[in-house]
Amino acid sequence: MDSTRIIVVEDNIVYCEYVCNLLARDGYRTVQAYRLSTAKQHLKQATDDDIVVSDLRLPDGNGIELLRWMRKEGMMQPFFIMTDYAEVPTAVESMKFGSIDYIPKQLLENKLVPQIRTIEKERQAGFIRMPVFPRESSAFQKIMHRIKIVAGTDMSVMIFGENGTGKEHIAHHLHNKSKRAGKPFVAVDCGSLTKELAPSAFFGHIKGSFTGADCARKGYFHEAEGGTLFLDEVGNLAMETQQMLLRAIQERRYRPVGDKSDRSFNVRIIAATNEDLETAVGEKRFRQDLLYRLHDFEITVPPLRDCQEDIMPLAEFFREVANKELECNVSGFSIEARKALLTHAWPGNVRELRQKIMGAVLQAQEGMVAKEHLELTGTKPTSPVSFALHNDMEEKERILRALKQANGNRSIAAELLGIGRTTLYSKLEEYGLKYKFKQS
Numbered sequence: 001m002d003s004t005r006i007i008v009v010e011d012n013i014v015y016c017e018y019v020c021n022l023l024a025r026d027g028y029r030t031v032q033a034y035r036l037s038t039a040k041q042h043l044k045q046a047t048d049d050d051i052v053v054s055d056l057r058l059p060d061g062n063g064i065e066l067l068r069w070m071r072k073e074g075m076m077q078p079f080f081i082m083t084d085y086a087e088v089p090t091a092v093e094s095m096k097f098g099s100i101d102y103i104p105k106q107l108l109e110n111k112l113v114p115q116i117r118t119i120e121k122e123r124q125a126g127f128i129r130m131p132v133f134p135r136e137s138s139a140f141q142k143i144m145h146r147i148k149i150v151a152g153t154d155m156s157v158m159i160f161g162e163n164g165t166g167k168e169h170i171a172h173h174l175h176n177k178s179k180r181a182g183k184p185f186v187a188v189d190c191g192s193l194t195k196e197l198a199p200s201a202f203f204g205h206i207k208g209s210f211t212g213a214d215c216a217r218k219g220y221f222h223e224a225e226g227g228t229l230f231l232d233e234v235g236n237l238a239m240e241t242q243q244m245l246l247r248a249i250q251e252r253r254y255r256p257v258g259d260k261s262d263r264s265f266n267v268r269i270i271a272a273t274n275e276d277l278e279t280a281v282g283e284k285r286f287r288q289d290l291l292y293r294l295h296d297f298e299i300t301v302p303p304l305r306d307c308q309e310d311i312m313p314l315a316e317f318f319r320e321v322a323n324k325e326l327e328c329n330v331s332g333f334s335i336e337a338r339k340a341l342l343t344h345a346w347p348g349n350v351r352e353l354r355q356k357i358m359g360a361v362l363q364a365q366e367g368m369v370a371k372e373h374l375e376l377t378g379t380k381p382t383s384p385v386s387f388a389l390h391n392d393m394e395e396k397e398r399i400l401r402a403l404k405q406a407n408g409n410r411s412i413a414a415e416l417l418g419i420g421r422t423t424l425y426s427k428l429e430e431y432g433l434k435y436k437f438k439q440s
């Protein structure tokens with residue numbers, strides 16, 4: 001019997017019973033709650049190994065309220081929302097508060113148990129899921145659209161982007177949205193693989209195949225069978241390893257080191273790089289034929305400085321994560337801190353933002369994060385390129401975006417737009433926006 005207990009929160013008694021039976025069939029213990037208040041009681045006695053699956057609408061509240069309450073109480077158990085199709089936009093909201101996924105009820109039978117199995121495997125491997133914030137900038141909406149169209153296929157996908165932009169998250173998300181969800185997602189750091197280690201790492205070896213091979217080892221291809229193999233920093237592979245991979249991918253088979261026969265595999269490949277691989281091809285550091293194989297479809301993740309709309313939402317999200325992890329009680333950012341966050345160049349992208357916010361929350365402990373807590377030195381502020389005013393059509397929208405980003409503060413908005421305060425005032429007048437942001 002599995003030790004994982006699932007708390008099923010659903011007011012429709014018949015459906016609740018159905019979900020519990022589904023889970024019981026796979027050996028899970030379940031406990032039912034028809035109301036938000038009952039769910040809270042169960043959760044007060046829950047262990048960290050429990051998992052919550054909740055309907056969105058409940059007689060005395062809703063699933064998102066439950067999730068927010070849990071996170072506020074420091075309960076970090078995995079949380080899934082079950083939805084009807086009509087409720088998908090609200091369900092997406094739930095991911096902001098750290099729900100792992102929303103599962104349409106029509107797909108529950110196929111999706112829920114595999115996702116729970118993945119969580120269990122990750123727990124066994126000592127892997128801790130970092131909460132992911134669903135970014136909503138227009139650049140990310142485009143990325144999400146591209147993921148949606150390619151997810152259902154078996155095309156290889158190449159993800160380009162600077163370090164720390166979230167390429168691995170995107171690869172994971174793509175996997176979760178594909179028909180391979182619930183099957184393994186195996187991430188390989190190609191930069192750490194020497195040409196000597198690579199054959200055994202990718203294809204495995206049999207016992208005694210070389211000095212030191214005291215026992216057989218499964219390779220990454222075997223581990224990822226049925227699922228996705230994520231080749232991170234693929235540009236760092238040695239030429240010999242590139243050739244070996246190319247052959248395997250072309251022939252859809254490989255031979256474990258020391259074995260006498262080949263194995264076939266069913267693995268989807270997603271690769272990521274922060275390099276311009278065309279240049280690497282030109283410099284003969286990367287094989288053109290391998291690049292073609294890995295590059296059926298492309299996703300480019302823009303640097304954080306080009307996604308200004310994401311900066312404050314991500315910062316707020318990391319502040320909440322930091323509050324919980326570090327047991328602090330920081331409620332927001334001062335105007336100066338916001339300004340610093342919005343104008344910093346973020347060479348380390350989301351990773352750097354996360355680190356800066358964790359550090360700032362730790363320093364502030366409570367109250368507001370001040371500019372000094374962020375310690376944003378050493379890089380020049382970004383040129384306000386992404387907010388530059390190009391033409392009348394875009395202008396109004398950009399002004400609104402900058403004002404929203406600056407929380408209505410016109411000085412900061414003007415700075416983001418790269419124009420003077422007086423110019424901003426006259427633009428506000430021109431577009432009839434003068435009274436919309438009265439607060440500053």
Ligand SMILES: Nc1ncnc2c1ncn2[C@@H]1O[C@H](COP(=O)(O)OP(=O)(O)OP(=O)(O)O)[C@@H](O)[C@H]1O
Pocket residue numbers: 130131132133134135161162163164165166167168169170232272274350351354
């Ligand atoms: N949407 C997000 N929500 C929460 N955290 C995020 C998000 N995107 C990125 N991060 C955080 O930023 C860091 C970098 O993310 P990730 O490893 O996916 O980037 P990457 O582009 O693959 O980096 P690298 O090129 O260095 O391998 C991680 O700590 C991750 O938790």
